[in-house]
Amino acid sequence: MAEYISNSPEETKKIAKKIAKTLKPGNVMYLYGELGSGKTVFVKGICAGLGIGEEITSPSFVIATEYRGTLVVAHIDLYRLQRGQAGDLPIEEYILQDGVTVIEWADRIDVLKRGISVNIDIINRKKRVIKIEDLRN
Numbered sequence: 001m002a003e004y005i006s007n008s009p010e011e012t013k014k015i016a017k018k019i020a021k022t023l024k025p026g027n028v029m030y031l032y033g034e035l036g037s038g039k040t041v042f043v044k045g046i047c048a049g050l051g052i053g054e055e056i057t058s059p060s061f062v063i064a065t066e067y068r069g070t071l072v073v074a075h076i077d078l079y080r081l082q083r084g085q086a087g088d089l090p091i092e093e094y095i096l097q098d099g100v101t102v103i104e105w106a107d108r109i110d111v112l113k114r115g116i117s118v119n120i121d122i123i124n125r126k127k128r129v130i131k132i133e134d135l136r137n
């Protein structure tokens, strides 16, 4: 388990970029943290680290968005899903074998696959504690 302190969105992106460099096809990242903690900011850093120039958004009525960089990234946001309801969602079908899958609000699902868990805690307006557990094998 690695623990980082971030004092700005830019710092959060920098931490994510470093991890992006280690990603391999088939890797999954599970993101946890309350509203506005910085999960999407973290995804932006991952995408930047994979050479994706496109703007990353969290579309309201789409579950998954794909971006193409040095790897393909599937960005999944489960916010609108109630826990329990996710049982109906075939999440495995969204996980890319030949790309990277990043899942916001991963607490909505049971983690099915080995991957990297990222937990972001809000300390104050700009300060975050980011804990990263790498359980890839």
Ligand SMILES: Nc1ncnc2c1ncn2[C@@H]1O[C@H](COP(=O)(O)OP(=O)(O)OP(=O)(O)O)[C@@H](O)[C@H]1O
Binding pocket: 006, 007, 008, 009, 010, 011, 012, 033, 034, 035, 036, 037, 038, 039, 040, 041, 042, 058, 079, 104, 125, 126, 127, 128
């Ligand atoms: N150290 C920091 N790291 C990340 N974001 C920060 C930091 N400090 C302030 N922020 C701000 O916090 C907000 C984080 O928003 P973001 O959309 O990434 O959160 P989120 O966890 O994805 O929220 P949601 O649950 O709504 O998807 C942004 O407005 C960002 O500018």
Ligand SMILES: [Mg+2]
Binding pocket: 039, 040, 041, 058, 104
């Ligand atoms: Mg978000």
